[in-house]
């Protein structure tokens with residue numbers, strides 16, 4: 001039996017899983033993935049995440065409005081997100097939130113407004129925050145610093161440089177790597193792995209997006225997190241077993257996940 005792993009970020013409500021999610025989750029279990037966090041990007045997908053976590057005991061939900069979707073949020077959507085985060089027992093974190101300058105889908109000041117709301121909600125509920133950052137590293141670090149550490153949470157699918165990782169670590173955050181770290185041209189990102197201490201590392205798939213090598217180009221799914229873990233272990237200079245053990249322990253502690261698949 002492979003050593004346990006936790007996929008800390010997946011979009012299992014995605015249409016691409018609509019016909020075969022039970023089989024996808026069986027493959028994850030067979031691959032040793034004991035838990036997967038399924039995450040919302042707006043109110044409907046946050047509700048879907050909570051519904052999925054109610055159906056499958058190995059899932060936990062994360063609820064929030066992703067920066068590229070803040071313009072579409074209706075007037076009461078944020079209140080509904082807060083209510084879900086406060087009341088649904090399967091919700092283990094707030095997100096995904098953050099800032100994104102790559103896609104020009106929402107005014108930046110509105111992104112900042114929602115990022116601040118997620119930070120405050122997470123702190124008020126003593127839940128970690130899941131942070132999305134794309135080509136906005138300086139802005140994310142600026143906002144996190146002005147909010148003040150320590151901040152419990154994770155920089156998800158990290159793609160920044162070592163200085164950004166260090167700044168986030170200093171604020172108390174974890175750093176999670178996704179399939180991108182396995183790509184041939186990702187030497188710089190594999191260098192960043194080295195600056196993240198073993199007790200702050202997490203792994204994720206960000207399914208269904210960006211599947212890792214050697215399944216790159218396929219629909220991504222939680223079972224594939226093992227490929228990313230193997231690559232991160234190599235970059236970090238530790239055994240895969242050690243990496244699995246550390247990241248699973250970190251994920252359980254950060255997200256308050258108890259026990260094994262049924263726990």
Ligand SMILES: [Zn+2]
Nearest residue numbers: 009039096206
């Ligand atoms: Zn995501």
